[in-house]
Amino acid sequence: MLEIRDLAIGYKHSKKKIKYLQQNIYLDSSDSELIAVVGENGVGKSTFLRTIAFLQNSISGKIIINGKEINNFSRNELAKIISFVSTDLISYAHIDVYTLISQGRFPYTNWIGKLQDADVEIVENAISLLNLHQHKYKYINEISDGERQRALIARALVQDTKIIILDEPTAFLDLSNKYQITAILKRLSRDENKTIIFSSHDFNIVLNEADKIWLFNKEKVFSGAPEDLIINNSFDSLFINSNLKFSIEKADFINIKNKTKKIFIKENVKYKTLTIRALERLSFEITDNKNVNLRIEIIEQNKIPLWILNFNINEKAEMFNSIYMLANFLRKFI
Amino acid sequence: MNSRFSLYIFILVIFFTIFFILDLFIGSVSIPFKEIFKILFSSTEVKQEYHTIIIDFRLPKAITAVLSGAALSVSGLQMQTIFKNPLAGPYVLGISSGASLGVAILVLGATSIFSVSNFYLYYNWSVIFAAWIGAAIILLLILLVSTRISDIMTILILGILLGSAITAIVSILQYFSSETALKSFIIWTFGSLGSVTKSQLQLLLPAVFLGLLISIFSIKILNGFLLGETYAVSIGMNIKFARAVIFVSTSILAGSVTAFCGPIGFVGIAVPHFARILFKTADHRILLIASIFFGSIFMIIADIISQLPGFDNILPINSVTALLGIPVILWIIIKNKRIF
Numbered sequence: 001m002l003e004i005r006d007l008a009i010g011y012k013h014s015k016k017k018i019k020y021l022q023q024n025i026y027l028d029s030s031d032s033e034l035i036a037v038v039g040e041n042g043v044g045k046s047t048f049l050r051t052i053a054f055l056q057n058s059i060s061g062k063i064i065i066n067g068k069e070i071n072n073f074s075r076n077e078l079a080k081i082i083s084f085v086s087t088d089l090i091s092y093a094h095i096d097v098y099t100l101i102s103q104g105r106f107p108y109t110n111w112i113g114k115l116q117d118a119d120v121e122i123v124e125n126a127i128s129l130l131n132l133h134q135h136k137y138k139y140i141n142e143i144s145d146g147e148r149q150r151a152l153i154a155r156a157l158v159q160d161t162k163i164i165i166l167d168e169p170t171a172f173l174d175l176s177n178k179y180q181i182t183a184i185l186k187r188l189s190r191d192e193n194k195t196i197i198f199s200s201h202d203f204n205i206v207l208n209e210a211d212k213i214w215l216f217n218k219e220k221v222f223s224g225a226p227e228d229l230i231i232n233n234s235f236d237s238l239f240i241n242s243n244l245k246f247s248i249e250k251a252d253f254i255n256i257k258n259k260t261k262k263i264f265i266k267e268n269v270k271y272k273t274l275t276i277r278a279l280e281r282l283s284f285e286i287t288d289n290k291n292v293n294l295r296i297e298i299i300e301q302n303k304i305p306l307w308i309l310n311f312n313i314n315e316k317a318e319m320f321n322s323i324y325m326l327a328n329f330l331r332k333f334i
Numbered sequence: 335m336n337s338r339f340s341l342y343i344f345i346l347v348i349f350f351t352i353f354f355i356l357d358l359f360i361g362s363v364s365i366p367f368k369e370i371f372k373i374l375f376s377s378t379e380v381k382q383e384y385h386t387i388i389i390d391f392r393l394p395k396a397i398t399a400v401l402s403g404a405a406l407s408v409s410g411l412q413m414q415t416i417f418k419n420p421l422a423g424p425y426v427l428g429i430s431s432g433a434s435l436g437v438a439i440l441v442l443g444a445t446s447i448f449s450v451s452n453f454y455l456y457y458n459w460s461v462i463f464a465a466w467i468g469a470a471i472i473l474l475l476i477l478l479v480s481t482r483i484s485d486i487m488t489i490l491i492l493g494i495l496l497g498s499a500i501t502a503i504v505s506i507l508q509y510f511s512s513e514t515a516l517k518s519f520i521i522w523t524f525g526s527l528g529s530v531t532k533s534q535l536q537l538l539l540p541a542v543f544l545g546l547l548i549s550i551f552s553i554k555i556l557n558g559f560l561l562g563e564t565y566a567v568s569i570g571m572n573i574k575f576a577r578a579v580i581f582v583s584t585s586i587l588a589g590s591v592t593a594f595c596g597p598i599g600f601v602g603i604a605v606p607h608f609a610r611i612l613f614k615t616a617d618h619r620i621l622l623i624a625s626i627f628f629g630s631i632f633m634i635i636a637d638i639i640s641q642l643p644g645f646d647n648i649l650p651i652n653s654v655t656a657l658l659g660i661p662v663i664l665w666i667i668i669k670n671k672r673i674f
Contacts, residue, residue, distance in 0.1 A: 055567050079570025086564045091418055095560060095616040106558055106569035112619060113554040159569065 002029040007061035034189040036206040037199040039216030045199040079107035083156035085166040104158035126154040146177035166198040262287040268298040346627040353634040398530040399633040405587035407629025410602025424588035424602035428497035433592040436468025442511035469589030524650030525596035545587035556618040600659025
């Protein structure tokens with residue numbers, strides 16, 4: 001479907017002055033894949049998406065769609081192959097959701113932009129697919145951010161393209177909307193047979209949902225299933241200058257502060273995980289060695305948990321009835 | 335939507351007709367309604383004096399009002415959409431400055447060099463062509479720039495700067511010109527609908543029709559611009575070509591009106607807002623037609639007011655449109671009707 005060969009992206013200020021954001025990008029996508037583009041701010045994710053949507057010129061290299069180079073397509077031909085959802089705010093207030101969505105039929109309509117019956121049917125389909133019925137005639141400044149994002153996705157959908165590219169579709173959304181939008185994208189890639197390429201900073205969602213990740217760091221672009229990138233430690237390259245590290249065991253990012261103090265927690269099925277979370281936040285290292293200075297035992301009295309902390313050589317002990325109290329006390333040992 | 339649209343357009347047509355006839359009725363010589371209808375719709379003999387006043391003076395003036403109102407409003411609509419700016423108007427590209435430079439060079443320059451009596455230059459063909467040439471040169475400059483610059487805001491700023499620079503040149507010309515030449519130039523800047531003669535109308539009419547025809551072909555483009563330029567490109571629009579179509583249309587419309595009537599402000603900014611507020615839509619198929627009607631009606635009303643029923647003098651049309659248009663713009667700003 002989409003082949004990217006030796007692509008260099010960035011900005012050409014003049015013939016001599018070129019600002020490269022990425023070079024030597026080689027990537028491929030196949031049909032109905034959900035591809036997430038991740039990476040720090042400033043590594044060129046947006047530029048990359050705009051370049052492969054041909055909204056911006058590449059500096060060198062090839063972007064090939066179905067065997068044909070992207071600059072050999074006319075604008076109108078391309079609009080029937082790639083649709084784009086940008087982060088741009090829509091400033092015009094008097095657009096209702098229906099008009100917004102039907103804009104996607106632009107490449108197919110006549111000289112004055114009249115929707116034919118077939119166009120109307122496609123628009124109505126998209127409206128029901130994205131569950132926008134009750135907002136159909138509302139103006140776009142009257143609906144929520146999540147609904148607007150759904151309307152914009154519907155607009156891209158009625159453009160009837162094999163590839164949909166979205167620049168940070170889940171930015172500015174609350175958690176449940178982030179999940180909802182990602183689920184919609186996944187469904188479209190499966191049921192409607194679309195190749196969907198989107199950028200995101202929501203690693204947890206992306207790791208769970210994407211078929212493939214294109215990971216951008218300052219030097220290079222990695223590609224693979226999320227799990228592949230975890231195994232070959234590609235994610236760590238995102239956080240060279242921070243304390244974050246990707247943990248294979250947890251399949252999540254962990255904060256590696258300098259863990260000076262060791263602490264032991266006696267086995268407790270119910271509360272141990274939560275206690276560990278709190279202690280790790282305080283930079284304690286959890287150890288299996290019982291012979292350390294700090295030891296915690298969790299007991300239950302009348303179904304209320306209590307934390308008993310043994311500390312110091314003199315076998316002093318202190319009891320706490322909340323993790324907060326425990327953590328507060330432990331601060332002086334850090 | 336469609337039935338509401340038809341209803342509103344029907345009401346606008348009625349208003350248009352009423353004000354158009356009222357405009358023919360008002361003037362320093364009072365002519366009964368019956369006579370006006372006779373002159374317009376039947377071949378029965380009426381007083382020659384009445385016939386001359388209506389056919390040679392009032393009718394051309396009313397038609398000029400309709401043409402200029404429609405042209406400036408459509409041009410303003412195009413500029414507001416393409417620049418995504420509610421305060422953009424027909425003159426943001428510097429079109430009127432270009433026209434006034436043409437006129438200034440002719441009226442101020444030529445008269446001081448050749449000392450031609452400005453009586454012959456006063457509102458005749460040479461003024462019109464000078465203004466047209468001035469506007470056309472600006473259009474060519476803007477087109478040249480817009481093929482090289484992709485950022486629309488840069489084009490807007492360039493248009494405004496260009497306009498200011500030209501105004502500065504015009505001021506220098508004014509400074510060095512004779513009193514009589516200066517006066518006739520100043521009078522040109524007041525704007526006038528009544529100075530367009532029947533024979534001049536034969537040129538203004540096709541020019542405005544050509545501009546409006548191109549604007550009808552720009553409807554899809556304008557709708558494509560609604561979500562911003564990124565989306566416009568992604569749905570298959572050739573931005574530079576699209577801009578060129580709109581700039582050409584706007585320049586023909588605003589340039590021609592300015593050439594024949596002088597600069598007329600605020601119509602182009604205010605009228606598209608009437609259309610948006612009444613029809614509550616972003617669809618330019620509706621907004622364009624509505625702007626044509628609102629613009630015509632607005633200018634006819636301005637023309638009626640400018641004649642100050644009961645007085646012999648005629649107010650400068652440019653001042654009347656400003657006094658009518660500014661409250662609208664003020665209201666839009668204060669009410670913060672989020673249109674853009």
